Amino acid sequence: MGKTQKKTGKGRLDKYYKLAKEQGYRARSAFKLIQLNKKYSFLESARCTIDLCAAPGGWLQVASKYMPANSIIVGVDLVPIRPIPRVVTFASDITTPQCRNLIRGELKDWKADVVLHDGAPNVGTAWIQDAYSQSELVLMSLKLAVEFLAKGGTFVTKVFRSVDYNNLIWVFNQLFGKVEATKPPSSRNVSAEIFVVCREFLAPKFIDPKFLDPKHVFKDLASSLPAGETGISAGNAESNVFHPEKKRRHRDGYADGDYTLFKSVPVSTFILGNDPITVLGGANKLTFLTDEEKEWLALDVTTDDVKANCDDLKVLGKGDFKALIKWRLALREELGLDVKAKDAEDATEHVEVVEVVDEEQQISEELERLNAEAAARLKRERRRANEIKTRTIQRMQLQMTAPLDIGLEQTDASLGIGQDEMFDLGQAENNAPKHRSTILTMDDDGDAILDSSDDDGEDDGDDDDQPLDSEEEREKKVAELENELDGLYDAYQGRLRERDAKYKVKEARRKNAEREEAWDGIKEKGSDAEGSDSDSEGGWDKIQQAKLDDGGSSSDDSSDESEEEEEEEEEDRTTTAKTLKRGRSDHDAVASKGSKRQRLVSGLEPKVKTANAAAARLWFSRDVFAGAGLDEISDSENTDEESDDYSEEGVLSAEDEEAEASSDEDDFEIVPQDADGDEDMWNGEGEDQDKAIKAQIAKYGLNTAEAVTLAQQLVNREKTKTQLINDGFNRYSLNSKEGLPSWFLDDEAKNYKLNIPVTKEAMAALRAKQRALDARPIKKVAEAKARKKFKAAQRLEKALKKAEGVNATADLSEKEKAQQIDKLMRKGMSSGKKLKKEVKLVVAKGSHKGIKGRPKGVKGRYTMVDSRMKKEVRAKKRKEKANKKR
Numbered sequence: 001m002g003k004t005q006k007k008t009g010k011g012r013l014d015k016y017y018k019l020a021k022e023q024g025y026r027a028r029s030a031f032k033l034i035q036l037n038k039k040y041s042f043l044e045s046a047r048c049t050i051d052l053c054a055a056p057g058g059w060l061q062v063a064s065k066y067m068p069a070n071s072i073i074v075g076v077d078l079v080p081i082r083p084i085p086r087v088v089t090f091a092s093d094i095t096t097p098q099c100r101n102l103i104r105g106e107l108k109d110w111k112a113d114v115v116l117h118d119g120a121p122n123v124g125t126a127w128i129q130d131a132y133s134q135s136e137l138v139l140m141s142l143k144l145a146v147e148f149l150a151k152g153g154t155f156v157t158k159v160f161r162s163v164d165y166n167n168l169i170w171v172f173n174q175l176f177g178k179v180e181a182t183k184p185p186s187s188r189n190v191s192a193e194i195f196v197v198c199r200e201f202l203a204p205k206f207i208d209p210k211f212l213d214p215k216h217v218f219k220d221l222a223s224s225l226p227a228g229e230t231g232i233s234a235g236n237a238e239s240n241v242f243h244p245e246k247k248r249r250h251r252d253g254y255a256d257g258d259y260t261l262f263k264s265v266p267v268s269t270f271i272l273g274n275d276p277i278t279v280l281g282g283a284n285k286l287t288f289l290t291d292e293e294k295e296w297l298a299l300d301v302t303t304d305d306v307k308a309n310c311d312d313l314k315v316l317g318k319g320d321f322k323a324l325i326k327w328r329l330a331l332r333e334e335l336g337l338d339v340k341a342k343d344a345e346d347a348t349e350h351v352e353v354v355e356v357v358d359e360e361q362q363i364s365e366e367l368e369r370l371n372a373e374a375a376a377r378l379k380r381e382r383r384r385a386n387e388i389k390t391r392t393i394q395r396m397q398l399q400m401t402a403p404l405d406i407g408l409e410q411t412d413a414s415l416g417i418g419q420d421e422m423f424d425l426g427q428a429e430n431n432a433p434k435h436r437s438t439i440l441t442m443d444d445d446g447d448a449i450l451d452s453s454d455d456d457g458e459d460d461g462d463d464d465d466q467p468l469d470s471e472e473e474r475e476k477k478v479a480e481l482e483n484e485l486d487g488l489y490d491a492y493q494g495r496l497r498e499r500d501a502k503y504k505v506k507e508a509r510r511k512n513a514e515r516e517e518a519w520d521g522i523k524e525k526g527s528d529a530e531g532s533d534s535d536s537e538g539g540w541d542k543i544q545q546a547k548l549d550d551g552g553s554s555s556d557d558s559s560d561e562s563e564e565e566e567e568e569e570e571e572d573r574t575t576t577a578k579t580l581k582r583g584r585s586d587h588d589a590v591a592s593k594g595s596k597r598q599r600l601v602s603g604l605e606p607k608v609k610t611a612n613a614a615a616a617r618l619w620f621s622r623d624v625f626a627g628a629g630l631d632e633i634s635d636s637e638n639t640d641e642e643s644d645d646y647s648e649e650g651v652l653s654a655e656d657e658e659a660e661a662s663s664d665e666d667d668f669e670i671v672p673q674d675a676d677g678d679e680d681m682w683n684g685e686g687e688d689q690d691k692a693i694k695a696q697i698a699k700y701g702l703n704t705a706e707a708v709t710l711a712q713q714l715v716n717r718e719k720t721k722t723q724l725i726n727d728g729f730n731r732y733s734l735n736s737k738e739g740l741p742s743w744f745l746d747d748e749a750k751n752y753k754l755n756i757p758v759t760k761e762a763m764a765a766l767r768a769k770q771r772a773l774d775a776r777p778i779k780k781v782a783e784a785k786a787r788k789k790f791k792a793a794q795r796l797e798k799a800l801k802k803a804e805g806v807n808a809t810a811d812l813s814e815k816e817k818a819q820q821i822d823k824l825m826r827k828g829m830s831s832g833k834k835l836k837k838e839v840k841l842v843v844a845k846g847s848h849k850g851i852k853g854r855p856k857g858v859k860g861r862y863t864m865v866d867s868r869m870k871k872e873v874r875a876k877k878r879k880e881k882a883n884k885k886r
């Protein structure tokens with residue numbers, strides 16, 4: 001049993017009441033909707049919600065909070081609702097046509113995704129009356145819901161657990177795909193209210209008005225049937241036996257007009273009567289009292305099981321009831337009582353068969369529906385991903401992307417249908433599950449008749465793919481879009497780098513380094529050969545150009561290319577990358593890029609070699625070697641295997657690149673290395689990374705938990721150097737990056753890395769280091785101390801100078817000199833602060849009371865105080881202190 005909650009007095013002011021107050025909700029009931037929405041998430045995707053019986057507006061506030069911006073929220077109640085931002089409200093009775101017209105006027109031809117109903121009629125009369133009014137109100141709200149709900153929409157209503165509950169649920173089940181009853185935690189246990197969430201509105205084209213007519217929905221089926229012998233409604237009893245899950249319980253605990261709890265029925269009523277099922281459903285026990293009945297007990301057909309079953313009907317299951325009915329038939333046959341026995345048995349079995357068929361049908365229908373839904377969802381997701389990509393490209397083309405936009409888009413894409421659709425009304429519309437449109441009628445017996453027609457037809461399947469004719473074409477289009485996206489992404493990255501101050505500094509440093517490297521020791525030559533514009537171009541290339549011109553062994557393109565590399569690094573990175581990524585359509589661009597990247601790729605060799613090679617070239621570029629040296633070297637390099645070029649020299653010269661670009665078309669094969677080369681360029685550009693890292697470690701020590709862990713493992717001989725090196729070859733390091741878009745690689749670089757386990761000891765060591773660092777005085781304190789020291793030294797110096805002056809004075813006696821010097825030195829050695837002269841407090845009491853002038857025995861400065869004054873001063877100080885604190 002749950003804890004009882006008080007609904008009156010202070011019991012009302014429970015946790016949710018306080019929470020509602022705290023969070024600014026007008027009613028604690030707001031939390032019911034919050035909890036329902038948490039469970040079923042219907043508000044986030046809703047574009048239009050109608051709240052019936054909405055005053056004072058708690059649910060409206062919740063809807064306004066959780067629904068996407070720009071969605072429509074309409075609230076209706078008998079009493080006016082105080083305005084809520086972006087909510088339209090009316091005062092109207094939801095049972096009247098006027099209310100319907102008002103909502104229609106507001107929505108025009110829009111449909112609602114969610115209809116909420118938390119209505120409670122004016123209760124306080126008899127419980128049965130209250131419950132019935134509530135049920136009626138629910139049916140009225142359902143009437144409005146079916147009129148305004150879109151297909152697939154959600155209807156949330158409050159119902160009371162009363163006699164009408166099952167009937168209402170039955171009606172909901174006819175109109176909605178999923179119906180669930182739930183009691184949110186914020187709904188008090190003492191309250192009979194329960195919330196029914198009906199999802200996936202089937203939107204039948206025609207709904208029989210009887211479904212929404214309280215007279216039909218709540219009519220007691222029993223009244224239409226001949227009353228059973230026991231006074232229990234036949235329909236109710238039947239459901240007790242064959243549909244235990246759909247029992248129409250009497251909430252007041254008694255059957256109609258029968259207020260006894262235990263019911264014994266003579267077995268003859270069951271055997272001889274026309275309605276055995278009703279008897280079984282209503283009775284607790286079948287008694288064998290008369291002689292005739294006792295005779296039946298002795299018969300073979302009356303097994304021990306049957307006897308036991310008759311003893312307590314309330315504990316029987318479906319199988320036991322069946323056994324009793326079979327026994328009844330057998331007995332009747334044996335007694336020769338009923339020629340219709342066979343028919344009766346058939347009838348009994350018929351009931352079962354019908355039920356099984358229905359169940360199977362239901363399951364298969366449900367399966368079909370789920371499959372169709374899943375397929376449609378998949379298609380929608382694919383289309384959505386394509387749309388997102390196209391949109392991204394458009395935005396990039398329009399320069400609309402803020403740096404974060406791309407990340408967001410990527411997130412969206414990875415989520416498929418997700419946050420985006422929260423604000424995408426169009427998408428939300430598509431989300432409505434597609435059902436076969438149905439015509440729903442209710443026959444006179446209260447049975448639902450479903451007439452279905454597949455109005456969607458082909459829409460369900462092919463409509464989603466409409467923009468693209470075939471799979472192939474779609475793939476082609478996707479590939480095109482991807483290429484375009486890659487290009488634009490590179491351009492975007494380029495722009496980003498341009499803006500990045502760090503990158504600019506690096507770039508400037510790299511250029512300087514190159515320039516210095518090239519110009520070292522060849523200034524005269526450069527100035528002779530090139531003249532004014534040499535500043536902006538690499539001296540090395542100029543000299544090389546001049547050299548080659550002299551020798552006549554290479555084309556002019558080589559120098560052009562070098563210039564491009566030197567001067568247009570940025571454009572190269574953006575435009576060439578773009579063209580490259582677009583499928584390497586531009587041959588020249590690829591060649592130039594390829595040659596440049598080769599040099600960068602070869603940077604894997606120790607950088608020192610790069611410098612050496614440059615120095616060597618400079619050396620060979622002297623006049624003495626003109627015409628012979630370099631050409632031969634380069635020729636021989638060209639004819640040798642290319643691998644040697646990389647391994648021995650580390651860097652390709654401009655003419656090598658040119659030669660390779662022009663002589664061997666297959667050099668395009670090396671283009672895939674570009675990505676790596678590109679990364680290398682970023683990582684180690686112009687600097688020896690290893691050196692830099694070592695220097696940093698020497699200066700600051702190891703400062704990551706992973707590094708400390710590895711170091712400790714090495715020191716403790718838990719790992720050898722070879723093991724560490726072997727660990728370096730893992731699935732992350734050997735991951736092929738070929739053909740992957742750069743934006744993907746960028747993202748991967750951030751997240752796709754090995755997680756090196758860290759030990760407790762490593763963490764402890766790092767923390768200890770951090771603590772030691774923290775214990776050191778901070779810079780400001782150290783500065784202040786140094787300042788103090790400096791000032792003291794200055795004072796001392798000044799005092800010494802003055803003392804020397806005093807000493808040199810001839811007018812003063814030795815004693816005077818000593819006194820003055822002593823005074824000066826004391827001043828010079830002091831902390832520099834003037835000592836406050838002590839003021840003695842003399843309390844004006846006793847012999848000091850009422851005296852004027854200096855009190856006796858007091859020397860130096862003094863202040864007369866009396867106890868009153870002292871207290872007052874203290875109180876004043878206390879007050880000031882308190883005020884300050886406040």
Ligand SMILES: C[S@@+](CC[C@H](N)C(=O)[O-])C[C@H]1O[C@@H](n2cnc3c(N)ncnc32)[C@H](O)[C@@H]1O
Pocket residue numbers: 026027029030052053054055056057058059060076077078079092093094095118119120121122137
């Ligand atoms: C429990 S309150 C609703 C609380 C609301 N959900 C909230 O969170 O603020 C029930 C409301 O139903 C309204 N109501 C009852 N019968 C109604 C009717 N026939 N038409 C419109 N409103 C009705 C009452 O005026 C009352 O404000």
